Amino acid sequence: GGGGGGGGGSGADLSPFHTIVQTNFQIIAYTNSELHFRMIGLFAELETILPNAIVALITRRAFLAALEDGITGAQILTFLENHAHPKTREKRNHVIPETVREQLLLWEQEKDRVKYSPSTMYTFSANSGMTTDKFDELVEFAHDSFVHLWSNPDKLTLIATSPQGHNDPIM
Incomplete structure (x- = not known):
């Protein structure tokens, strides 16, 4: 098989870049560009670096790190496609x-499962x-105001979040 050679020292990186994604989450990327290595390294762990190819593994940890950096699962899939x-x-x-x-999208959903709120x-x-009656009224008020997160009537304890754009405590 033929193939285009490198050549030209313009500084622009025009080397061919092709990837194969395997069912075991391994990526084989045919390139000799450090930029391409680094791009793959954003969401996969580099396993082997050869003169004209790299082998990397998409791991949950590497993928979630990419999501933390603001890269979406859809962007990674589009890049590989x-x-x-x-x-x-x-x-x-x-x-x-x-x-x-499917696994990448599941990992992404997993990240979005927990929501933090003050x-x-x-x-x-x-x-x-x-009193228990007063506490029950307070819990009902918190429910009706959509700020109730958790309550325990036995311990007279209530956890409430602030309504959107409103930082006043409920008491």
Whole structure:
């Protein structure tokens, strides 16, 4: 098989760049460009660096680190699709195995599962005049105001978040 040679010292990196993504999450990237190595390294762990190719592994840790850096799963998938090896395009309908695609999207959803919001914990006592009835009213008010996160009537404890754009405590 033929192939274009490198050549020209213009400084622009025009070397060919093709990737193959395998079902075991391994990426084989055919390139000799350090820029391409670094791009793959944003979301995968480099395993082997050869003169004209690298082998990398997409791991949960590397992928989540990329998400923390503001790169989306869709951007990574598009990047890999755009640089898919021509032979892969001929052989498969999907240049990225469906198992890999689904796992990346699951990892991304996992990151978005937990939402943090500032909140305040209120702890009352019978000594301060708080009754079970008053506490239940307070919890109901917090529910109705969409600020209730958690409450324990036995311990007269309530955790509430601030309503959007409103930082006043509920008491």
